[in-house]
Amino acid sequence: MEKNHMNIKLIILDVDGVLTDGKMHYANKDDEMKSYNALDGKGIEIWRRSKREVAIITGEKIKCISDRAKKLKIKDIYLGITDKEKILEKMKRKYKISNKQIAFVGDDLNDFKIMKQVGLPIAVNNAVPEIKKISKYVTKARGGEGAVREAVEFILKKEKTWQKAIKYYTG
Numbered sequence: 352m353e354k355n356h357m358n359i360k361l362i363i364l365d366v367d368g369v370l371t372d373g374k375m376h377y378a379n380k381d382d383e384m385k386s387y388n389a390l391d392g393k394g395i396e397i398w399r400r401s402k403r404e405v406a407i408i409t410g411e412k413i414k415c416i417s418d419r420a421k422k423l424k425i426k427d428i429y430l431g432i433t434d435k436e437k438i439l440e441k442m443k444r445k446y447k448i449s450n451k452q453i454a455f456v457g458d459d460l461n462d463f464k465i466m467k468q469v470g471l472p473i474a475v476n477n478a479v480p481e482i483k484k485i486s487k488y489v490t491k492a493r494g495g496e497g498a499v500r501e502a503v504e505f506i507l508k509k510e511k512t513w514q515k516a517i518k519y520y521t522g
Contacts (some may be wrong), residue, residue: 359471359506360452361442362398364499366409366416368458369475372495383413386495394500395423401507401516404446408435410461435465456502457482458494473502 367373371385395405405425409416412431420428427445429438443449451470455462458478466472466485474486475494483489488505492498507513 357471357506357509358452359403359454359510360448361404361406361446362454362456362503362506363406363408363439363442363465363469365455365457365459365462366407366411368477368494369456370407370419370495370499372493373458373477383415385413385415385419387419388495388497388500390497391495391499392423394497394503395425397507397516397520398503399424400519401512404442406438406442408432408438408465433461435462436468439465439468454502454506456490456499471506473505 364370370387370391375383398405404427406427406429407416407420407425408429410431410433416430417428427442432438442453450468453469454471454473455466455469456473456475457466458475460479460481462482463485466482471488472486474483474489475492475498476490477493478489488502490498490501492501504513507516
């Protein structure tokens, strides 16, 4: 990784195991519940306030994911995706950015190919070994326990923009 010269414009997030702890909770036949961490939500808000983009790409296709994304004002939500690399190409065109300007936070083998392409692959602490091995940063936090917030802080601090990013909150 280049010393303090990151220029990340887009952070892409997986959901299960990254924004959640990866556990699946079922109530009835068609009901699935997910638990999200408020620290991650605030991290995403800080990222967006920094005039940067965030996207969700997940293989899951359930309403509670899009509901959470909408609450966080995430415009780019891709559910039920098996080929995450195709969405990566779409995002690069949409935002006129290169692979090196993109971070991806992942945890499992279905994230491997896209993580090999982005400039800053980030693994959550409880990611599988193959994902940790190809990552440039591994969070101390586990997925669903503030790992996304930690990733946001890591990037903004490396770019020396953290203090500016939190000015809205700290005055």
